Amino acid sequence: MTSVVLLSGGMDSTLTAAIACAESDTVAAVHFNYRHRTERRELAAFQAICDKLGITKRLVVDAEVLRQIGGSSLTDEAIPVSKADLAATDIPSSYVPFRNGTFLSIATGWAEVLGAERIYIGAVEEDSSGYPDCRKVFFDEFEKAINLGTKPETHIRIITPVIAMKKSEIVKKSLELGVPLELTWSCYQSEDEACGECDSCALRLRGFELAGATDPLSYAKRPRYA
Amino acid sequence: MTSVVLLSGGMDSTLTAAIACAESDTVAAVHFNYRHRTERRELAAFQAICDKLGITKRLVVDAEVLRQIGGSSLTDEAIPVSKADLAATDIPSSYVPFRNGTFLSIATGWAEVLGAERIYIGAVEEDSSGYPDCRKVFFDEFEKAINLGTKPETHIRIITPVIAMKKSEIVKKSLELGVPLELTWSCYQSEDEACGECDSCALRLRGFELAGATDPLSYAKRPRYA
Numbered sequence: 001m002t003s004v005v006l007l008s009g010g011m012d013s014t015l016t017a018a019i020a021c022a023e024s025d026t027v028a029a030v031h032f033n034y035r036h037r038t039e040r041r042e043l044a045a046f047q048a049i050c051d052k053l054g055i056t057k058r059l060v061v062d063a064e065v066l067r068q069i070g071g072s073s074l075t076d077e078a079i080p081v082s083k084a085d086l087a088a089t090d091i092p093s094s095y096v097p098f099r100n101g102t103f104l105s106i107a108t109g110w111a112e113v114l115g116a117e118r119i120y121i122g123a124v125e126e127d128s129s130g131y132p133d134c135r136k137v138f139f140d141e142f143e144k145a146i147n148l149g150t151k152p153e154t155h156i157r158i159i160t161p162v163i164a165m166k167k168s169e170i171v172k173k174s175l176e177l178g179v180p181l182e183l184t185w186s187c188y189q190s191e192d193e194a195c196g197e198c199d200s201c202a203l204r205l206r207g208f209e210l211a212g213a214t215d216p217l218s219y220a221k222r223p224r225y226a
Numbered sequence: 227m228t229s230v231v232l233l234s235g236g237m238d239s240t241l242t243a244a245i246a247c248a249e250s251d252t253v254a255a256v257h258f259n260y261r262h263r264t265e266r267r268e269l270a271a272f273q274a275i276c277d278k279l280g281i282t283k284r285l286v287v288d289a290e291v292l293r294q295i296g297g298s299s300l301t302d303e304a305i306p307v308s309k310a311d312l313a314a315t316d317i318p319s320s321y322v323p324f325r326n327g328t329f330l331s332i333a334t335g336w337a338e339v340l341g342a343e344r345i346y347i348g349a350v351e352e353d354s355s356g357y358p359d360c361r362k363v364f365f366d367e368f369e370k371a372i373n374l375g376t377k378p379e380t381h382i383r384i385i386t387p388v389i390a391m392k393k394s395e396i397v398k399k400s401l402e403l404g405v406p407l408e409l410t411w412s413c414y415q416s417e418d419e420a421c422g423e424c425d426s427c428a429l430r431l432r433g434f435e436l437a438g439a440t441d442p443l444s445y446a447k448r449p450r451y452a
Contacts, residue, residue, distance in 0.1 A: 059294060065287045065332055071339035091377055097335035101375050105327035106291055112323040113297035133375035141374050145367040149327050149359035151317055 002026045002116040003159075004107050005055075009045030010186045011179075011204065012162050015170055016122030018179045019161045021053050028057035028114055030107055034066040034096075036074045037081075041191035048183045057114075061106060072096040074188060081189050081198050091130050092199050094188055100133035101142065104158065108146050112154050120159045126166060136163050167207025175213060182216040196221040228252045229385075230337045231281075231346040232329055235271030236412045237405075237430065238388050241396055242348030244405045245387045247279050254283035254340055256333055260292040260322075262300045263307075267417040274409045283340075287332060298322040300414060307415050307424050317356050318425050320414055326359035327368065330384065334372050338380050346385045352392060362389050393433025401439060408442040422447040 003024040005017045008031065020027050031046040033039055043060065050058055070076040073093040081094065100123065107119045123134040132138065143158045150156065162170055174181050186204045187194035194201050196219040208215040209226035229250040231243045234257065246253050257272040259265050269286065276284055296302040299319040307320065326349065333345045349360040358364065369384045376382065388396055400407050412430045413420035420427050422445040434441040435452035 061291045061294065062288070063291075065289075066335070068285060068287065069332070069335045069339055071335070095377075097338040098331055098372070098376055099335070101331035101334060101371065102328065105324055105331045106295070108327060109292070109295045109297070109323035109325070113295055132377055135374070138371065138375040141367070141371040145327065145364065145371045146324070148361070148364040148367050150324055151321070151358055 001118070002028065002114055003118040003120055004028050004030060004111045004114065004116045005120040006103055006107055006122065007031055007046055007049065007055075008122075009042040009049060009184060010122070010200075011167075011170055011174060011181060011184045011207075012124050013122035014049050014181070014184050015174045015177070015179050016120050016161055017049065017053055017055065018174075018177055020118070020120040020159070021055070022177075024118065026057070027053075027055050028059070028110070028116065029055045030059040030061060030103075030110060032061050032063040032066075032103055032106075034063040034075055036067075037077070037189065038185065038187060038191050041185045041187075045183055045185040049180065052180045052183060059110060063102070066096055066099065066102070069097060091132070094199060095131050098133060100131075100138070104142055104146075108150065108156060111156055112150050117155060118157050118159050120161065122162050123160055124165060124167070124170070125163050134163075136160065139163075166210070167203050168210035171207045171211035171213055175211070185217075190220065194219045196223060227344070228254065228340055228342040229344040229346055230254050230256060230333050230340065230342045232333055232348065233257055233272055233275065234348075235268040235275060235410060236348070236426075237393075237396055237400060237407060237410045237433075238350050239348035240271075240275050240407070240410050241400045241403070241405050242346050242387055243275065243279055243281070244400075244403055246344070246346040246385070247281070248403075250344065252283070253279075253281050254285070254336070254342065255281045256285040256287060256329075256336060258287050258289040258329055258332075260289040260301055262293075263303070263415065264411065264413060264417050267411045267413075271409055271411040275406065278406050278409060285336060289328070292322055292325065292328070295323060317358070320425060321357050324359060326357075326364070330368055330372070334376065334382060337382055338376050343381060344383050344385050346387065348388050349386055350391060350393070350396070351389050360389075362386065365389075392436070393429050394436035397433045397437035397439055401437070411443075416446065420445045422449060
């Protein structure tokens with residue numbers, strides 16, 4: 001059984017890729033380069049993680065269109081990156097409009113060509129930043145759309161193995177499975193040293209704290225969030 | 227009310243754009259350049275049609291990823307273009323895996339940034355070549371996925387005004403509305419003069435014949451299909 005995994009290079013997708021490898025005969029990994037602030041660092045993480053997990057079939061997609069569209073601090077540098085507010089209920093400025101719809105559609109096309117039956121995506125609902133396209137209800141509906149919009153002989157399931165995990169559980173599970181967290185990258189703000197202050201750093205650092213573990217990455221600031 | 231229309235430059239999407247213009251305050255048009263055989267000609271058609279319809283907000287998306295994925299005679303020149311067989315029930319070689327899913331996802335992201343409430347797509351089900359992602363049942367499901375995967379304040383409808391039309395009805399309706407069919411391009415095989423033999427030319431020529439009209443384009447061969 002062949003699977004496609006979406007691999008950004010962060011912790012969630014890296015744990016997801018490790019799980020996909022354990023559950024599949026062949027895994028193909030796709031990475032979306034949308035030339036955002038930290039793309040260079042994330043692409044390096046993608047390649048290093050694929051090397052480590054033995055994933056040879058790789059697709060790097062130029063998703064420049066997300067910059068053309070804009071509407072997010074990740075793709076429009078005129079929009080400031082939100083400072084972490086883990087209690088906030090608003091959708092943060094880093095939300096990229098319908099990104100997972102676009103990523104999953106492209107992954108579906110590739111899966112159909114490869115004859116893959118599963119698409120793994122490392123979305124996290126419970127402990128996420130409130131992105132609407134990271135919810136189980138969205139993936140379930142999207143899976144239905146996929147199977148109506150592809151060939152009759154194509155049957156694809158969207159697998160979200162970390163969707164219900166808290167970040168601390170992702171850290172614990174990754175440590176348990178020997179997932180190379182030292183190769184991952186999460187910061188939305190910087191590339192050489194994680195900032196420690198953006199939403200993504202805050203979620204990651206809190207995850208490590210609650211897991212009782214220490215993040216192997218180096219941070220410019222390392223506030224306590226737990 | 228703002229609408230986004232997917233405009234390839236063919237007859238179906240051009241009639242759809244004209245209808246979108248009649249039903250909306252503002253129309254924004256998106257064209258996907260996937261560097262297929264006839265892209266240069268289609269892009270010229272897109273610009274000319276926008277000029278004619280007064281659409282100033284335009285987005286040309288480099289969808290090179292569809293070539294990376296392949297699996298279609300439109301995006302992989304090693305796969306031959308099927309000769310027209312309008313009685314065939316198989317999915318033709320020009321089917322691009324989950325293309326409309328990818329196009330609609332990108333259009334959704336843009337619509338969300340623009341505050342648009344509608345996405346118009348000129349898919350044709352009844353008289354189409356059997357592409358699974360051109361069916362009403364697919365668009366209805368995809369619309370549900372869109373509204374689960376975008377912000378709570380985003381409400382987008384997928385409008386398919388020509389979905390139930392036969393090609394001959396598209397020709398008649400276009401002539402009735404003064405849609406500039408002479409600016410459109412349909413051939414999948416050639417750019418300077420339509421081949422007259424590919425699926426797309428055959429459907430177009432039959433549509434004109436059944437409508438009792440003459441296609442203003444020039445053809446290398448002009449077989450009778452009706």
